[in-house]
Amino acid sequence: MRAARRGLADRETVFGLAETFKVLSDPTRLTIVLALQRSELCVLDIASLLGVSESAVSHQMRLLKALRLVKHRKEGKMVFYSLDDEHIEDLIRVAQRHVGERR
Amino acid sequence: MRAARRGLADRETVFGLAETFKVLSDPTRLTIVLALQRSELCVLDIASLLGVSESAVSHQMRLLKALRLVKHRKEGKMVFYSLDDEHIEDLIRVAQRHVGERR
DNA sequence: CTTATAACTGAACGATTGCTCAGTTGTTTG
DNA sequence: CAAACAACTGAGCAATCGTTCAGTTATAAG
Incomplete structure (x- = not known):
């Protein structure tokens, strides 16, 4: 690997x-990710929890799904989302430590 | 804290x-941050290493400096930058683990 | 079948981002 | 001093981003 040799x-x-x-x-x-750390949620739950439109949430969920951060489970007309990656929680934990220790 | 109670x-x-x-x-x-993990570098070093303009690097260094990710040391007409935050390296390590384990 | 509800989707919008360009500041060298 | 060099800076531009809006799909209930 040439790139690695150049540092x-x-x-x-x-x-x-x-x-x-x-x-x-x-x-x-x-x-959204922080909320899903606590429990599985449907789109309208997330929308009302964050105070944003249901459409905006839907767009973001598509992205989070594409990057495999969340998984979904369909139940009737509702779709429940939950986290699909334990590394993300580590990442947030480390970042929280970083933010906490600067003024 | 009201927000925390709502989850x-x-x-x-x-x-x-x-x-x-x-x-x-x-x-x-x-x-830039990955390069600085290995050694202290001046603006032109970074620019040639990444293959971007010296101006572009300068703009980014200002941002990195403002957010206290890097510190700088002046020596003659050159400015040497180095990392100023050990948490950032942890963060990158954890993220690498995340990226590595998905296909 | 019709109505209501939950979620999704594409187009369009304003805002933000990262870059380039041109010019400035500060330092060293002749 | 002037010339050369390293770094910085603001304005402007194209590209990207996150949202809204309007409409669609899918499921459930009357």
């Missing part, structure tokens, strides 16, 4: 990492 | 967390 991580790794950080960089998405 | 983290915490993730969500900035 740089290869593009694919960097883009994958950046993408992971990006999902969590939007307050709405991050709040 | 949501307060706005300030969420925005702080999101901001942290956001800095690392851009491939250019992330590559």
Whole structure:
């Protein structure tokens, strides 16, 4: 691997990492993930909990689903979402430590 | 705290967390941070290492400096940057584990 | 079948982002 | 001093982002 020899991580790794950080960089998405840490929720639950439109939530869930951060379970006309990745919780924990220790 | 009782983290915490993730969500900035993990570097070093303009690097360094991710040391006309936050390295490590374990 | 409800979707919008360009500041060298 | 060099800066631009809006699909109830 040429890139590694020059001291740089290869593009694919960097883009994958950046993408992971990006999902969590939007307050709405991050709040959704934080809420799902506590319990499984349907779209309308999330919308009313965050005070945003049901459409906005739906758009974000599609993204979170595409990046495999959440999984869904259908029950009648409702769709329940829950977290699908235990690393994400670690990530949030470490970041919380970081934010906590700066003024 | 009313928000916490309703099961949501307060706005300030969420925005702080999101901001942290956001800095690392851009491939250019992330590559800079990864490079600085290995050694202290000046602006032109970073620019040539990443293959981007010196101006672009300068703009990003200002941001990284404002968020206290890097510190700088002046030596003649050159400015050497280095990491100023050990939590960031933990964060990257955890994220790497996440990226590594998905297909 | 019709109505109501939950979720999804594409288009369009304003806001933000990261870059380039041109020019400035500060330091060193001749 | 002037010239060269490293870094910084603001304005402007294209691209991306997150939302709203209007409409669709799917399921359930009357």
